[in-house]
Amino acid sequence: MHLTSAEEVEHLLYASMYREEVTEAISILQVHKKIPTSPFRPVRESYGSIRALLDRSRNITDLVLHFSLSLKPICVFPTANVFNGLVALDVNIPHATLASFLQSHPRIEVLVLGPCNNTQQCPLTGCHLPSLQHITCPPSCVRALTIDSHVSEIFTTHDNIQHPNYPLLQLLNFRPIATLTFLTCLHIDIDDTVPDILQRISAVAPRLKLKLTQSKFSHEVYFLYYHGSCHTDNALQQAVRMPWNNPNYLSSWENGLHLLQHLQRFLLRSWHPLRASDNDEDLLVRRWLFVAPPSLKNVVIWTGAWQNLGRLIKWDFEWDSRRRKMGWQKNYEQKASDLRALIDELAFN
Numbered sequence: 001m002h003l004t005s006a007e008e009v010e011h012l013l014y015a016s017m018y019r020e021e022v023t024e025a026i027s028i029l030q031v032h033k034k035i036p037t038s039p040f041r042p043v044r045e046s047y048g049s050i051r052a053l054l055d056r057s058r059n060i061t062d063l064v065l066h067f068s069l070s071l072k073p074i075c076v077f078p079t080a081n082v083f084n085g086l087v088a089l090d091v092n093i094p095h096a097t098l099a100s101f102l103q104s105h106p107r108i109e110v111l112v113l114g115p116c117n118n119t120q121q122c123p124l125t126g127c128h129l130p131s132l133q134h135i136t137c138p139p140s141c142v143r144a145l146t147i148d149s150h151v152s153e154i155f156t157t158h159d160n161i162q163h164p165n166y167p168l169l170q171l172l173n174f175r176p177i178a179t180l181t182f183l184t185c186l187h188i189d190i191d192d193t194v195p196d197i198l199q200r201i202s203a204v205a206p207r208l209k210l211k212l213t214q215s216k217f218s219h220e221v222y223f224l225y226y227h228g229s230c231h232t233d234n235a236l237q238q239a240v241r242m243p244w245n246n247p248n249y250l251s252s253w254e255n256g257l258h259l260l261q262h263l264q265r266f267l268l269r270s271w272h273p274l275r276a277s278d279n280d281e282d283l284l285v286r287r288w289l290f291v292a293p294p295s296l297k298n299v300v301i302w303t304g305a306w307q308n309l310g311r312l313i314k315w316d317f318e319w320d321s322r323r324r325k326m327g328w329q330k331n332y333e334q335k336a337s338d339l340r341a342l343i344d345e346l347a348f349n
């Protein structure tokens, strides 16, 4: 069930009170705003009804609860119920409030969390989730959740976490992320404040598909959000800070790429074009491919990616029949310069 308004929550609760089979039948329950500008505020308008609904349910396997973050933080998880089949949980409740619920649901495989609301140690440290395979959470909480786990996919992105001081260095501290299996996918929102980013990633997670997206809340984009133009001198000045644009960091960027000795797939999304012309941009990427580790087979670069515009190129390492040897080929290109034809986001995957 997908509930995006107070009325829908009330209707379902009402139906469940009169027909037992309604709550028996609910396996997927999602409560959140339909769109960011929707007036529905799940905390103020429906918290009691959501609690009543959860207390009556038994068979939930996938649960999504997105509460309004602007109000007082929730201090008690909305139900004391245990859902024996729960495998996927996506909630933006403070981590301290979530700890005991997580501990009683060890079968969770997919976990998506919002802000931690804790500046010191993540309160989820010590939560034993042996089935966990995929987490999306703030960088400062990754290590709390991956100890002795089988997590293979980690996403530390900003979508639900609007905080300019994103604690990336707490994750990228040169200590390997300790899991019982190999990490196969790491997606990190980056900004200009982390020096030697690829060296750090090679130390914490050497064997993976790596996706780097320039953070929505980096200084540059913060500026664009509030001033609405990506062509001002100030915005372009901020763009210079990213490692591929900064002469002081370029060699560190290339050395770091070389250090990722088991990297198979590399995706990079930047808000600005890498260079003024497509040709110069391709030359820069070719230079990276020249120093790339031999394990790397696919590279996807999406630049000028403001509002799904820009240029997306895929490079593959494959047989070049003309030169009769293996080499990097530019196999796929999308360009979108106005809002009528947007870049297909699925291609960046």
Ligand SMILES: [Zn+2]
Pocket: 095, 115, 116, 118, 122, 123, 124, 140, 141
């Ligand atoms: Zn946390």
